[in-house]
Amino acid sequence: MVTNLPAEARAKWLKYLDARTTEEKIKALEEFLSAVPKHKGTENLVAWARKKLSELREELEESKKRRGGGPSFFVEKHGAAQVVLLGYTLSGKSSIFNALTNAKSKVTGIPYTTMFPVPGMMVYEDVQIQLVDTPPFAPEGVKVSWRGRLLGLARNADALLLVLDVTRDSEEQLRSMVKDLEGLGILLRKPRGRVQIERSKAYSGIRLVKMGKIVDGTEDDVRKLLESYRIYNALVKIYGEVSLDDVEKSLFEAVVYKPSVALLNKIDLISQEELDKLTNRIREQFPDIPLIPVSATTRQGLELVPKAVFNSLDLIRVYTKEPNSREPSKEPLVIPKGSTVEDALKVIREEFIKYFKYARIWGPSAKYPGEKVGLDHVLADGDIIEIRTQIRGI
Ligand SMILES: Nc1nc2c(ncn2[C@@H]2O[C@H](COP(=O)(O)OP(=O)(O)O)[C@@H](O)[C@H]2O)c(=O)[nH]1
Ligand SMILES: [Mg+2]
Incomplete structure (x- = not known):
């Protein structure tokens, strides 16, 4: 990284950080670039700023075109998490989306059939996870008008589901997607x-x-x-x-980490031997990204996807139980791994914290069934929790 930027460039940078609209950002970044001395030490920074500038220019052009209205790229989150599908054209994103959710996205075999994001629900046991089908990811250099917005969708997601086409160079597809995303501050491997x-x-x-x-x-x-x-x-x-x-x-650059699962699709079209070699090679290169061989056509392997996605999200399910009632809630509370009783209460009912006496726990995090714990007790997936407060009825 740089560190030796002249004061003028640093001041311009601050202006960029403060810029609100795309137009303002473009102007500030242009000024920043002209104030940065070009040498070995600033090479990466200059490359990054140029890339960012071209993304912003595309975004501006696109938003001008869209002023007339039309469907939006923004997808409201529903369920326990939002998982965005990413892959090159015809890799089988829409086919997989249709096989895993209750929704329908068009499949025609013609490139660029999916033009806007389509949301649907995937079920893992008793958890609903939102999947979003998307227009194709394009390799760097290939201009597609939605690139900036697609990256925005990925940046905003809770996890990514990368779809690779086994009949094309799937290894290279994964490599280039990871490189492209990481270059823009969307990390697929935990930093x-x-x-x-x-x-x-x-x-x-x-x-x-x-x-x-x-x-x-x-x-x-x-x-x-x-x-x-x-x-x-x-x-x-x-x-x-x-x-x-x-x-x-x-x-x-705001760097974000997105847990990812990769699907190697269309395995009905290659031999087991070829598949074994390929999966070994990909897993060796990307040990942090779980890889699942699947076929949207024969549905082979698809049954493994919901669990793998749920695991990548680092979430746990907690069931609440009323005092004196036998049965816990049917619907789980889905919260981040590492959450404490207090974190759970913030979601259930914040007032409980003020009047909290103790909680009883059944399940994986309890030393024995019905263990009494305090607010700082760390919960585990599958726990049942009963809250006792100082005031009855709260
Ligand atoms: N043989 C085979 N063809 C598939 C599979 N998945 C998708 N396809 C075909 O690949 C083409 C592109 O699929 P689509 O889901 O539209 O890809 P998208 O562009 O990534 O959304 C279509 O003709 C699908 O029928 C698969 O698992 N096996
Ligand atoms: Mg599609």
């Missing part, structure tokens, strides 16, 4: 650490919240770094192991 910077006048000074550590510097170094960008008020959250470089990078 060792992550930085989140919230700038606000409301914070006086630069405050650090560490849920991890800075491996090559002190808190003071972070402060100095931000001040060199003329950022004087911010909340800096550090998760896991991060370097000063990561802190600086996070000023340029």
Whole structure:
């Protein structure tokens, strides 16, 4: 990363961060680029800024075209999580979507049949997960007008389902999608650490919240770094192991991690031997991305998908039980792995926290059935929880 940017470039950068509309962002980024000296040390930054600029220009052009109205790319979230399908044209996204959900998306065999996102529900045991079928992902360099909006959809999703076509170079399809997305700050592999910077006048000074550590510097170094960008008020959250470089990078691009599952589709069209070789090669290259061989046509392998997706999301199911009632709720409360009793209460009914006496737990996280626990007890998938409060009726 850079660090040696002249003050002028840093000030321009701040202007970009503050820009609200696409037009303002384009203008600020152009000014930033002209203020950055071009040399080896700024190579990556310049490449990133140019790429971002071309995305923004595409976005602007597209939104001008769309002023007349038409369907939107935004898909409201429903169910426990939103999972977006991504893959090149004709890889079988719509066929898989139709096989896994109650919804219908058009399949014609003609490239670019799906022009807008289509939502549907996939069921895993007693959990509903929203799947979103999408227009094709295009390799870098191939211009498709929806690219920016498709990436926006991916950035906003809880997880991604990558669809690879076994009859074309599926290994290369995965490699190029991962590279393309990671280049834009959408990581498909869990990073060792992550930085989140919230700038606000409301914070006086630069405050650090560490849920991890800075491996090559002190808190003071972070402060100095931000001040060199003329950022004087911010909340800096550090998760896991991060370097000063990561802190600086996070000023340029909000990096997000999206759990992903890859589906190797159309396995009805190749031999078992070919398939084994291919899956081994892909798994070796991407050990962090679960790979499931499937066929939308014969439905082979599809039964494994809901569970794999649910597991990738790092969620747990908790069932609530009224005191004195035998049966827990049918519908689970679906919350992030690592959630405590207090986290669950925030979702169930916040007031419970104020009047909380204790909770009883049955299931995987209980030492014995009906164990009494406090607010900080960590829950597990399949737990049944009963809340006792100080006031009856609350
Ligand atoms: N043999 C075979 N063909 C498939 C499979 N999945 C999809 N197809 C075909 O591939 C073509 C593209 O499928 P579609 O779902 O529209 O792909 P999309 O462009 O990624 O949405 C269609 O002609 C499908 O019938 C599969 O598992 N096996
Ligand atoms: Mg389609």
